[in-house]
Amino acid sequence: MEAPTENLKVAPDDEAYWLSISATMKPLYVNTQLVNTRRGPAPLVVREKVRSLVDLSLSYELDEHEPFRDMKESGSSAPIRSMLADYFGAAADEIALTRNAMEGIATVLNGFRLKPGDEIVATNLCYDSNLAILRQRALRENITIRLVNLPLGPTSDSDILARFEAAIGEKTKLVSIPHIFANTGLVLPVQKISHLARQRGAFTFVDGAHSAGHIPFRIEDLGCDGFAACLHKWMHGPRGTGFLYIRRDEISHVWPLFATWSGKPNHSIEKFEEVGTVFKALPAAIPEAIIFNQEIGQAEKTARLRYLRNRWAARLSTHERFRLLTDIEVAPGTACGAFVIEGMESEELARILLDEFDINVKVFELEDPLSKGIHLSAGLANTVEQIDRFVDAVLRY
Incomplete structure (x- = not known):
């Protein structure tokens, strides 16, 4: 059908x-x-853009030189963040540029504020590296992980939601889920899970590596508190590019992976972008990738x-x-x-x-x-x- x-x-x-x-x-x-x-x-237009900037990216010492004068050391810029925000349905001050989905995932899973005795709810369909981060944190900080076991084959939104309803308890502070389980193409009902988690006082974080550019959605409609994705999969962007969304009211509750050296305030999404030097030819081609998808x-x-x-x-x-x-x-x-x-x-x-x-x-x-x-x-x-x-x-x- x-x-x-x-x-x-x-x-x-x-x-x-x-x-x-x-x-x-x-x-x-x-x-x-x-x-x-x-x-x-x-697409060729993205590859040509990167190729045209390789020599410049490797040879100029001063970032102020055209065409990088508007880009931060991390490769981010206000225009790029605005284009991503418009495409994915969020505000520009809730979007941080990252080098891949894993950077955004690690930022939230390591940086969301928890204390000993708190509980994280995840699922057996989470990416293995995501589970590795959670298990390391559980060992380090005496935090409990509860896995929601979802069937490998076809299922229903009502069945998935019922399993999360049974798993999310009063000690649950973080719910970590994939938007799409890539192996089978199962799309989780993120909006319903996010609503349930928020009712019970938990932060919902979504791994969107396989949904960004793959299916239509607006982050603001998903109702989640955090969302991370890469741009080199279904957006057909340069490898080494991605983004992290955190709902404005929750930004201050997440530590950045790298301490902000420029004194960005705790509530600023830009605190997540201070990761050191990047190869700017890659993020500079993000606009071409977005335009390719829009067309x-x-x-x-x-x-x-x-x-x-x-x-x-x-x-x-x-x-x-x-x-x-x-x-x-x-x-x-x-x-x-x-x-x-x-x-x-x-x-x-x-x-x-x-x-x-x-x-x-x-x-x-x-x-x-x-x-x-x-x-x-x-x-x-x-x-x-x-x-x-x-x-x-x-x-x-």
């Missing part, structure tokens, strides 16, 4: 248009890449990504040996999907696809060794021919 397309500027199956977008990206893949969760290929349209991007996923998932779902771990009926849907195949190990199928068909997919495994499957996430640079060739190859086994 596809999402409504009548209000889109371009249909998700308009192959001539999407081939023209793919032509502006030209990823340098050595095989058919059907995994775009680690990084999305930057396509977020709703159009999401519809195309969902269309590519459903093109393979719908065909596999009709074969009894394949069990989808993704609900392809849920809107708006994502690029991400996963499945298991009866009678064959996921690693073996992935090896065959790469060795015999030159197609790359991902085998994932959660901490529970039984929670394993094959993940795909086609991106804007992929074509329907590549998707169909993958399905034809898989069905041979």
Whole structure:
């Protein structure tokens, strides 16, 4: 079941248009890449912008020299922060530029004020590095972590919310969740979880590494207190760029990773940007990445990504040996999907696809060794021919 397309500027199956977008990206893949969760290929306009600034970034001593005169040592600037705020639906004084999602995640998970005996609620679907940060802090500060176990396969918002209702208690001060569980494409009901957490006096922090540029949303509508994302995945920006949002009233409750050397006040979002010297050619190309996304349209991007996923998932779902771990009926849907195949190990199928068909997919495994499957996430640079060739190859086994 596809999402409504009548209000889109371009249909998700308009192959001539999407081939023209793919032509502006030209990823340098050595095989058919059907995994775009680690990084999305930057379009040529972004790559050219970075290339044009490499020599300048490496040779000039004075930051005041054009074109970096408006950029801080961290690479941030008021215009860049305003563009990010406008795109993602927040105020510019709630957005800090970071070098990646992990920097923003580590800032909040390490810096949110807690005391011994406090409790953090997270989920088994959190990224493993996020859980590592929380576990280190728990050991260091005598803090309790409670994991909400969510099913690997399809579920419902009501089921997810019920599990969080049971987990968030009077000692819970921080709730840490992913916006999208990338392996299966599950989108958590962030707005409902945030509302529940706030009612119970807890700070909600969202890992948005896989939702920024992937699905339509406005941070102000999510109701969360913190949100971190990178720009090199679904925004197709330069690697080494990202942002951190913290709700204005909560900024003073989070310590920065680096002490502010310029005396930024505790309530200033800019205290999170004083991280030392960065390679300014990367953040300087953020405007080109944002414009690239704006010209396509977020709703159009999401519809195309969902269309590519459903093109393979719908065909596999009709074969009894394949069990989808993704609900392809849920809107708006994502690029991400996963499945298991009866009678064959996921690693073996992935090896065959790469060795015999030159197609790359991902085998994932959660901490529970039984929670394993094959993940795909086609991106804007992929074509329907590549998707169909993958399905034809898989069905041979």
